[in-house]
Amino acid sequence: MQVVADVIAQFTGAERRGAFFIALATALLGLAMAVTGNGDSFGAHGALVLAASIITIFCLIRSFDKPEPSSERLQSYYDEPTKAGIVLAMAWAVLGLFVGDWVAWLLVYPDLTFDAAWASFGRIRPVHTTGVIFGFGGNALIATSFYVLQRTTRARLPDQLSPWFVLWGYNLFCVIAVTGYLMGVTQSKEYAEPEWYADIWLVVVWVTYFAIYLRTLVRRKEPHIYVANWYYMAFILVVAILHIVNNLAVPISFGSAKSYSAFSGVQDAMTQWWYGHNAVAFFLTAGFLGMMYYYLPKRAGRPIYSYRMSIISFWGITFFYMWAGSHHLHYTALPQWVQSLGMTFSVMLLVPSWASAGNALLTLNGAWDKVRDDATLRFMMVAAVFYGLSTFEGSFMAIRSVNSLSHYTDWTIGHVHAGALGWVAMITFGAIYASVPWLWKTRGMYSARLVEAHFWLAVAGTVIYVFAMWNSGIIQGLMWRTYTEGGTLAYTFTDSLVAMRPYYMARAIGGLFFLIGALIGCYNIWMTIRMARVSATNTAADLQDAPVAALQPGE
Amino acid sequence: MPDHDTAVWLSKSYGLVYLVALSLGVLLYVYWPANRKRFDQAAESIIRYEDRPWR
Numbered sequence: 001m002q003v004v005a006d007v008i009a010q011f012t013g014a015e016r017r018g019a020f021f022i023a024l025a026t027a028l029l030g031l032a033m034a035v036t037g038n039g040d041s042f043g044a045h046g047a048l049v050l051a052a053s054i055i056t057i058f059c060l061i062r063s064f065d066k067p068e069p070s071s072e073r074l075q076s077y078y079d080e081p082t083k084a085g086i087v088l089a090m091a092w093a094v095l096g097l098f099v100g101d102w103v104a105w106l107l108v109y110p111d112l113t114f115d116a117a118w119a120s121f122g123r124i125r126p127v128h129t130t131g132v133i134f135g136f137g138g139n140a141l142i143a144t145s146f147y148v149l150q151r152t153t154r155a156r157l158p159d160q161l162s163p164w165f166v167l168w169g170y171n172l173f174c175v176i177a178v179t180g181y182l183m184g185v186t187q188s189k190e191y192a193e194p195e196w197y198a199d200i201w202l203v204v205v206w207v208t209y210f211a212i213y214l215r216t217l218v219r220r221k222e223p224h225i226y227v228a229n230w231y232y233m234a235f236i237l238v239v240a241i242l243h244i245v246n247n248l249a250v251p252i253s254f255g256s257a258k259s260y261s262a263f264s265g266v267q268d269a270m271t272q273w274w275y276g277h278n279a280v281a282f283f284l285t286a287g288f289l290g291m292m293y294y295y296l297p298k299r300a301g302r303p304i305y306s307y308r309m310s311i312i313s314f315w316g317i318t319f320f321y322m323w324a325g326s327h328h329l330h331y332t333a334l335p336q337w338v339q340s341l342g343m344t345f346s347v348m349l350l351v352p353s354w355a356s357a358g359n360a361l362l363t364l365n366g367a368w369d370k371v372r373d374d375a376t377l378r379f380m381m382v383a384a385v386f387y388g389l390s391t392f393e394g395s396f397m398a399i400r401s402v403n404s405l406s407h408y409t410d411w412t413i414g415h416v417h418a419g420a421l422g423w424v425a426m427i428t429f430g431a432i433y434a435s436v437p438w439l440w441k442t443r444g445m446y447s448a449r450l451v452e453a454h455f456w457l458a459v460a461g462t463v464i465y466v467f468a469m470w471n472s473g474i475i476q477g478l479m480w481r482t483y484t485e486g487g488t489l490a491y492t493f494t495d496s497l498v499a500m501r502p503y504y505m506a507r508a509i510g511g512l513f514f515l516i517g518a519l520i521g522c523y524n525i526w527m528t529i530r531m532a533r534v535s536a537t538n539t540a541a542d543l544q545d546a547p548v549a550a551l552q553p554g555e
Numbered sequence: 556m557p558d559h560d561t562a563v564w565l566s567k568s569y570g571l572v573y574l575v576a577l578s579l580g581v582l583l584y585v586y587w588p589a590n591r592k593r594f595d596q597a598a599e600s601i602i603r604y605e606d607r608p609w610r
Contacts, residue, residue, distance in 0.1 A: 076607055152601060156608040221609040224597045294601060303598035308585045311594075315581040319574075337563065 001059075007080055007164070008063035010073060015161040020060050022165060027053035033197070036255035041183040042197070045176055045257070052172055077150040079439050081163040085143025086432055086439070088171060089136050090522050093425075096131025097515040103128050104508035108501065118182040126181045126193045132420065133191065133283065135174045140428045141287040142167060142209070145232045147435060148294045149213060152229055153220030162212050169205035173198055185257045189272050191279050192246050196259040199247040206243070210236045227310045231290030234318050238282040246275035266333045273328035281321035284419065288427050289317075289356055292387075295431040296360055296380045300370060305362035309355050316352025320345050327398035330407060339400060346398030350391060357388030375448065375455040379430030382459060386422025390415060405481070410500065411473025414466050421462040421514060429458065429521060436528050442535065446527035450520050457517030464510030472503035 008016065030053055033046025103125050106112045113119045146163060150156060157163055177194040180186070186193040194202075213233055217225060248262040263271050297304045304310055326334060326342030361384050364371055371381050393415050397406050406412060433451055437444050445451055479499060482490040557565075584590065 074608075150608065151606075154609045222597075222600060224593050226597050226601060228601075297598070298601055301602065303595075303602055307594040307598040311585050312581060315577070319577060335559065337559075341566075 004059050005063045008060060009066045010069045011160055013068055016060060016064055018161050023053045023056040023060065040256055041185050042255060042257040074156060078157040078160060081167050082143045082147045083439050085139050085167055089139035089143060090525060092131055092135025092139055093518045094522060096128055096136050097518055099124055099131055100128040101508060101511040101515050104511050108504045108508055123181050127178050129191060130177050137424055138170060142170060144291050144431050148228050149216050152226035153216055153222060155216050155219040157212060158215035162208050166205055166209045173202045173205060187259060191276055195257045196249050196251045203244060206240050228290040228294040230314050231286045235282050235287035238278060242275045242278050246271055269329055270326060270334060274325040277325035277328060278321055284424050288424050291431050292360055292427050295434050297363055299377045299380060299434050300364055300367040302363055302367055305359050309359050313352040313355040320349045324349060330400050330403045343398050343400055347395050350395040353391035354388055357384050360384035375451040376430055376433040378455055379426050383423050383426035383430060386418055386426060390419040390423060405477040409473040409476040410469045414469025414473055418466045421465060426458060436525055440529055440532035442528055442532045446524050446531055450524040454517040454520045457513045461510045461513030461517060465507050468503040468506035468510060472500045475499050
């Protein structure tokens with residue numbers, strides 16, 4: 001609670017009043033939802049919004065009469081939202097990975113649903129995907145983007161209220177999404193499951209996020225905008241476009257969670273996978289490339305190998321990805337030429353993807369001793385390797401004839417996790433381990449050995465997971481297409497299930513490794529923050545004894 | 556509603572011009588000799604340690 005009070009104490013009078021009115025507005029909105037949706041899960045979500053708003057109002061009132069902050073705050077970057085974002089990202093990582101591993105064990109032991117609707121595969125699987133992609137990934141992107149934006153433009157965030165609104169609003173969206181799934185609220189679009197009211201709320205939050213970016217860029221000192229910001233901006237802008245178009249829907253009433261999509265049939269499928277694949281492209285790739293283009297050179301102490309190549313990759317990725325979505329719909333009612341278009345662009349994507357992966361690895365040339373000694377930099381190096389591997393695999397799987405073997409099998413799951421665990425999570429952990437000492441002004445992480453332990457658990461977990469799913473997927477695909485001499489299918493679906501079981505066990509164990517790694521990371525970050533608090537208290541006490549040397553990042 | 560033939564014609568004519576023009580534009584911007592210094596400066600800029608805003 002002290003942390004929240006400190007944040008509010010830094011707000012100006014106008015910002016406190018602004019925060020109060022926003023919380024009041026959301027409280028009224030929550031109340032209206034609770035009343036009109038009484039008896040529906042819509043009403044339950046109204047109550048949740050109301051409760052979150054009332055807690056916020058309560059916190060605001062407690063610190064409302066604090067003196068105005070001094071203008072000294074403007075002499076430093078505004079890093080409080082980044083700190084909170086990192087802590088939230090780690091909390092979501094643990095939740096998302098835990099639920100993911102639970103789902104993995106559920107597939108080994110189907111009885112684990114306990115005959116409860118909320119614990120069925122269809123409900124907890126989106127809790128896992130939303131928890132890791134939006135909860136963990138999204139919070140990490142918001143947190144690091146604020147950090148990188150300020151350093152690369154040498155401008156402080158334009159105000160102190162809007163970043164908190166983005167963080168608060170975004171996490172409210174995630175909580176509404178996840179609790180909704182458990183109650184059975186979904187519009188049945190993969191990675192876009194939340195219903196219309198959550199979608200509208202996310203648009204408000206997202207526009208504010210983009211506005212922060214533009215308002216800071218306007219005040220920048222550096223004439224050229226560093227390439228990491230291009231990637232972060234592409235992430236914010238394109239995710240807004242995708243989110244709005246794919247979620248166009250008509251609710252059955254303003255008192256109900258249920259809505260119907262504006263699209264139907266094959267158009268609906270195409271819109272969904274145009275969204276779905278570009279969510280991979282702009283949420284899970286562009287945003288994290290922004291992270292990589294800042295943190296990897298910074299941590300290695302070397303500028304990016306080729307700045308020109310980073311720009312070519314940027315335009316290649318933004319242009320090609322837009323057309324790749326239809327490779328999710330090979331051999332469907334979608335016209336053949338649209339499938340071929342998606343396939344062609346997917347293959348072409350290998351060029352900008354490998355340009356980025358190569359650029360990252362070539363940057364490390366001459367710094368391999370640092371990669372050997374520093375697990376944080378090694379996280380980023382492994383991320384670049386997995387980025388190269390999974391983009392190659394993705395282009396390959398998008399080829400129609402390859403897809404005929406891989407589609408609907410566990411190979412897809414293996415591919416997704418090579419990207420999500422190997423690339424997205426690794427680059428994020430690297431960026432977090434780099435930023436935490438810089439943000440909390442400590443000499444390093446609490447324990448370098450625990451970072452090392454996390455690194456090896458994460459690598460082992462990812463490799464076990466991906467190999468298990470490759471095996472399982474290819475066996476599955478081959479069993480489904482094997483015919484007897486008489487022309488009938490050689491295996492029943494149940495036969496393929498039995499064949500997959502050992503791989504499902506291996507996958508769940510790999511996932512467990514990854515989860516344990518993240519838990520170790522949480523402990524290490526927590527202890528680093530505590531260490532910073534203790535040293536801050538000691539510094540205040542020893543202030544008269546000796547001047548304390550300022551710490552440099554990377555120390 | 557535009558039919559299939561219209562969509563194919565559009566993508567084979569304007570779509571192709573758009574793709575080629577965009578690629579050429581990007582390559583020209585990237586390899587324009589005068590831009591070289593700016594890009595080198597940008598790449599170096601993040602390595603410098605300046606942990607405070609300029610205003």
